[in-house]
Amino acid sequence: NAGVTQTPKFRVLKTGQSMTLLCAQDMNHEYMYWYRQDPGMGLRLIHYSVGEGTTAKGEVPDGYNVSRLKKQNFLLGLESAAPSQTSVYFCASFPVVGPYNEQFFGPGTRLTVL
Amino acid sequence: RKEVEQDPGPFNVPEGATVAFNCTYSNSASQSFFWYRQDCRKEPKLLMSVYSSGNEDGRFTAQLNRASQYISLLIRDSKLSDSATYLCVVGALGRFGAGTRLTVKP
DSSP states (O other), X not given: OOOXXXXXXXXXXXXXXXXXXXXXXXXXXXXXXXXXEOTTSOEEEEEEESSTTOOEEOSSOTTOEEEXXXXXXXXXXXXXXOXXXXXXXXXXXXXXXXXXXXXXXXXOEXXXXX | OOSEEXXXXXXXXXXXXXXXXXXXXXXXXXXXXXXXXXXXXSOOEEEEEOXXXXXXXXXXXXXXXXXXXXXXXXXXXXXXXXXXXXXXXXXXXXXXXXXXXXXXXX
């Protein structure tokens, strides 16, 4: 079991470029979330998915799009990157929402937008 | 007011000390509460869920106070390896606090 993996681990973009971050999980989890973490601000939810083919906006969705075509994959897209999107991006998955259900996190993608 | 607030610290304590963190939340309908630990530049990992009646796991004790809308984490007999940032998480949509940094010194 690889758990939750994220690709790429690091990336540097120029303003206006686009890219897609891939999150993959092999635990058959229904729920998948994308967060960003900025210094001193904790993790903020960007978008999430409650199952294959579904997506919803989180706390800070602007400038991002997502897709969940397959249950095991959750893609985060930046259509036109901006310096404000420089951050560490974490993906998480868990089986169902519940009081005691743990979120499993990927190792993160460190993105710098110049 | 932020949905989830934590004292950012840092907390610098000697080995063997007892340290407590609090986390307040604004959504009174929240049902899920967790404490995660995050080491520098790594992903968060679950430390413990917080049960309504409070729960203990070794040196760690978590409490929930619904009336005052806060959760707490108590660490007894601190170890050097406890040095990390502790994040509280509230609700099904994973509202994270900004984290409290703890450094345990020899």
